[in-house]
Amino acid sequence: xxxxxxxxxxxxxxxxxxxxxxxxxxxxxxxxxxxxxxxxxxxxxxxxxxxxxxxxxxxxxxxxxxxxxxxxxxxxxxxxxxxxxxxxxxxxxxxxxxxxxxxxxxxxxxxxxxxxxxxxxxxxxxxxxxxxxxxxxxxxxxxxxxxxxxxxxxxxxxxxxxxxxxxxxxxxxxxxxxxxxxxxxxxxxxxxxxxxxxxxxxxxxxxxx
Numbered sequence: 001x002x003x004x005x006x007x008x009x010x011x012x013x014x015x016x017x018x019x020x021x022x023x024x025x026x027x028x029x030x031x032x033x034x035x036x037x038x039x040x041x042x043x044x045x046x047x048x049x050x051x052x053x054x055x056x057x058x059x060x061x062x063x064x065x066x067x068x069x070x071x072x073x074x075x076x077x078x079x080x081x082x083x084x085x086x087x088x089x090x091x092x093x094x095x096x097x098x099x100x101x102x103x104x105x106x107x108x109x110x111x112x113x114x115x116x117x118x119x120x121x122x123x124x125x126x127x128x129x130x131x132x133x134x135x136x137x138x139x140x141x142x143x144x145x146x147x148x149x150x151x152x153x154x155x156x157x158x159x160x161x162x163x164x165x166x167x168x169x170x171x172x173x174x175x176x177x178x179x180x181x182x183x184x185x186x187x188x189x190x191x192x193x194x195x196x197x198x199x200x201x202x203x204x205x206x207x208x209x
Contacts (some may be wrong), residue, residue, distance in 0.1 A: 011159045013087050018111060021092035031095035031105060039100055049097050049206050053198030056093045057191050087162075090118060090194060094201040101205035103138075109146040112154045113138055117201045119161050120193070126157045137207045 005013075024030035029037065038052045039045075094114045095105045103110045116123045127133070130153045132146065 005163060007159050007163050010163045011155065013084050014091070014115060014155070014159065014162075017084065017087035017091045018095070018114070020088055021095050022105060025088075031092045032099050034092065034096040035099035038096070045100065045206055046202065046208070049100055049198075049202045052093070052096060052100070053195060053202065056089075056198060057195050059089075087118075090197055091115075093194070093198055094118070097198065097201040098205040101137075101207070103140070103143070103205055107143070108151055109143045112146065112151040113143060113204065114201070115158045116154055117197060117204060119158055120196050120200055122161065123200055123204075126154060126161070129157070130154060138204050 021031045024033065034052070038048045041048050041051060043051070091114065094117045098110060098114055099105050105111065105114070116126055119126050130150050132142075132150065
């Protein structure tokens, strides 16, 4: 039985997913390795990012992906394995896109922006509430102005938003078609949400060409 998530557990899951996305898991590319592999392809940067997003969508629709991350089930923290797997999958995708855009994904401010992308179409509202207006691509200068208190506020808001979508079941759900971080339906990650989040991340981190 899945443990019932709390805000604290969701934040732990976010941070752990980020750590694994950055440092990699056995047999899986890290976010930076994933970014490098797509940067070697032909086409514009936007086209290469779209290729990455399409690949992630295909993975999201294939059975067994979450169970392929079974190592999460033995984590020494009280995080439901299905929640952990969804967050890892999507955080790695967003971080790879940010890295393709030339951003330092080991910077806490970039990390916070990556978390915000998990909110899908609500990302802009979350950032505006703390005084960050996004109408165009996030530049290094814009990210550099993000304060430590803003980072805490963003992470907190995203954590509560994700928690509200778990329905207390340990799985992020899109039952009301609210674009957030994904949904598990019969063991599958919701492809629509993955595509939406990928597009949000591309628009935020990669300049239009």
